[in-house]
Amino acid sequence: MTYRLSVQRMIITRKAKDFFSSTAFARQRPHEVLPEVVYRHNSLIRRKLGNVDLHLQENKAVSLGIAAPLINSMVIRPGETFSFWKLVGSCTEAKGYREGLVINHGRADSGIGGGLCQFTNLLHWMVLHSELTVVEHHHHGDLDLFPDFNRQIPFGSGTSIIYNYLDYRVRNDTDQAYQFLVTTTEEHLCGELRAERVPTVKFHIREEDAYFHEADGNVYRHNKVVRLTRDKRTGLVTSKEQIIENNALVVYDRSLINAPILPERPSPETDELLTAATA
Incomplete structure (x- = not known):
């Protein structure tokens, strides 16, 4: 009861702040x-995530199909802020959302609307390849929860969302409008980020200093996610x-x-060598 009251307090606080x-x-x-x-990306809906029940993956597909039309075609005009929860709203059984995978106190669990973080993962990955400004972003940076399965983007570049106080928000500080196009197929969540004009710069996201290491009997995964901005005219x-x-x-x-598991975390000098090796 105490936990539920705390959650409701957080929801009401966010609504009041926005009002x-x-x-x-x-x-x-x-x-x-x-x-x-500007950028397009397809995200595989059903993925092998350790011992997670495949039924939760099927349910996630349903929930993504409900949320996609609420975001599809949304335009972010100059000065406007995109809020995922402002558009999607709360996820309830009455709206058709099903139980999917959620992360609860550092472990896999299930909950209504679980799996929608894949939606904001897709949006965030596209936004990182644009001049839009991320103003609110949360992620599971402290835990590596599942082994890699056909990983397409660097570890740790995803998002974490909880209605409505952990949101994903993006502000348009440019002089042109941007637009999200999001649809689902049987296999993929498909996204496009569009704009009025061709941007003059291009962004490339890459992983550096990626390794596993041991400490106090535990294994940790380390990496850095960096973004390079390239001038399209000069290529520099x-x-x-x-x-x-x-x-x-x-x-x-x-x-x-x-991957190899190092006996301890590399020194800064070794970090530089790893960066050079992955550059």
Whole structure:
């Protein structure tokens, strides 16, 4: 009861904060599609995640199918902020959402609407390849919960969401509108980020200093996720920024790790060698 009351307090607090805020939230979903593709990505819906019940994966597919039309075609105009929960709302059985995978106190569990973090993972990955500004982002950076299965993006670059106080929000500080196109197929959650004009820069996200290491009888996964900005006209890299650094506790069987496990965390000098090797 205490936990539920605490959750409700957090939900009400967020609603009150938004009500009195001057933030202009994106609300328009026109039928027109913006002309230029900034980035597109398809995310596999059913993935092998350790011993997670496959039934939860099927349920996730249903929940993603319900949420996708609520985001599809959403335009973020200059000065506006995109809020995932503002558009999707609460996930309830009455709306058709089903039990899916959730993370509860560092372990896999199930809950209504579970698996929607895959949706914000997709949005975040596309946004990182644009000039949009991420203003709210949470992730499971302290734990490596599942062994890799056809991983397409760097570890630790995903998102964590809980209605409505852990949100995913993006602000448009540019001088042109952007638009999310999101649909589902039998196998994939498909996304496109579009804009009015072709951007003058291109972004590349990569992983550096990636390794597993042992400490106090536990195994940890370390990496850095960095973003390179490249001028399309000259082809030169104009900036490099570190998005996040992860040092996550591995909670699955170490026999499932398809990489060497170092006896201890490398020194800064070894880190530089690892960076050079993965660059």
